[in-house]
Amino acid sequence: MAYQTAKDTKYQHLVLSDETVIKELLTFRGSIDDTMLNGSQGVCASNTLKMNTDVISLFADLDELIKKCLNEEQVELLEYIAKDYTNYKIGQLLGIPLKTVGRRFNTICHQIKQENDRQWRKVVYTKNLNLRTKSCSKCKERLPATDEFYSLNSSSKDLYHSQCKKCKK
Structure with a gap:
């Protein structure tokens, strides 16, 4: 111990x-x-x-x-x-x-x-x-599929952009 x-x-x-x-x-x-x-x-x-x-x-x-x-x-x-x-x-x-x-x-x-x-x-x-996760198309990091990590995209199937906010900067 x-x-x-x-x-x-x-x-x-x-x-x-x-x-x-x-x-x-x-x-x-x-x-x-x-x-x-x-x-x-x-x-x-x-x-x-x-x-x-x-x-x-x-x-x-x-x-x-x-x-x-x-x-x-x-x-x-x-x-x-x-x-x-x-x-x-x-x-x-x-x-x-x-x-x-x-x-x-x-x-x-x-x-x-x-x-x-x-x-x-x-x-x-x-x-x-x-929470559900999503892989960023640029950095490949698996992140929670939330608007904190991904920008919203109404034309996407899951409603989020393919790149995380950090990569989109």
């Missing part, structure tokens, strides 16, 4: 549906996670071994969300933030104004939260509520 310690319970409030948590994880990642943004998949690094398993799982989930919703430029910005570069230095490296660095970081955190919420709703709708 596994026992939960006080050390373990302090991580229970960390969820990827909270932008503040996402910002903190991304900002301080470099100081606590040697694997940084998929850099050493499958390899346990020195600082990683000291982390609580819940936090390790949280970083793994965070990496999956990053893969699903961010582009290369956004990932590069996150890598600089994790390396504790100043916003000024990041702006220089990316060739963008200082003010833009903070705005882009906020946008990234918001996108990650939105993708997390989308993935959570997808699971709830299909696994818990057993």
Whole structure:
């Protein structure tokens, strides 16, 4: 039988549906996670071994969300933030104004939260509520056949467009 310690319970409030948590994880990642943004998949690094398993799982989930919703430029910005570069230095490296660095970081955190919420709703709708699903013709992802995931199309047999809203953007 596994026992939960006080050390373990302090991580229970960390969820990827909270932008503040996402910002903190991304900002301080470099100081606590040697694997940084998929850099050493499958390899346990020195600082990683000291982390609580819940936090390790949280970083793994965070990496999956990053893969699903961010582009290369956004990932590069996150890598600089994790390396504790100043916003000024990041702006220089990316060739963008200082003010833009903070705005882009906020946008990234918001996108990650939105993708997390989308993935959570997808699971709830299909696994818990057993809603009908439909495969997107572009990304091939199987999603709940609802107006949250697909735009309405009155000329279609199932009343939804063939591409999900994310692909239609």
